[in-house]
Each structure stands twice: as structure tokens, then as C-alpha cells.
Amino acid sequence: MPPRPTTRDTTAGTVAFRDLSLHVTPSVDWPAEAFEAFEDSKLITAVREILGEEQWAAVKALRPKATLGEIGALASSITTAAGLGAPGESPASSA
Numbered sequence: 001m002p003p004r005p006t007t008r009d010t011t012a013g014t015v016a017f018r019d020l021s022l023h024v025t026p027s028v029d030w031p032a033e034a035f036e037a038f039e040d041s042k043l044i045t046a047v048r049e050i051l052g053e054e055q056w057a058a059v060k061a062l063r064p065k066a067t068l069g070e071i072g073a074l075a076s077s078i079t080t081a082a083g084l085g086a087p088g089e090s091p092a093s094s095a
Helices: 032-039 043-060 068-081
Strands: 013-017 020-024
Touching (some): 020 043, 032 043
Antiparallel strands (some): 013 020
16 A cells, blocks of 8 residues: 555655665655555655656665665655655554
8 A cells, every 4th residue: 555645745855875865855746656656566666756867866876786675665764754654554554
């Protein structure tokens, strides 16, 4: 289940990933494709859509290359910074 926007989602943030400082726009400004990717459990696609081409290129240029585990942690940091909680969490999942 993708994170659900709330009234807190108008806050932009910054997420640290290794030596990068990545700007995260408010989730209300994320492309619909990002939410579709979360819905389909495609974390890499979601992160790429949220970060945009320039920041995603910086992540891909890191050496050693980012692992799937690191990208998962980055996705969690991004959604937390946007006030959404971790990917896959919803009020229904905690019931």
C-alpha cells in the first residue's frame, strides 16, 4: 500500500544519503507515477520519480554503487521526511 498524503505533506525536506544531501519536495508535488510505483512495490522507480533526473543521476554515480537495501532505506527516509511514514505503512496495516 503506498503512503497516503495527509495535511502534513506540504513540507519539503532534505535527506542525507551517503555524502549527498538530497532535496525532497512535498509529497503533494510528487508525480502520480511515484505513488503508482509505491503501489506496485517498485521502490527504485518511486525514488527516481521523487528525486528527479539530476539527483537520481548523482545517486547512480556513487561508488561503490548503491545497493537495493540502501535504496529501500532511502525510500523510507524520503517518505518520512515528507511526513508520510515508511513505504507500505498505513493505518490499516497497523490494525
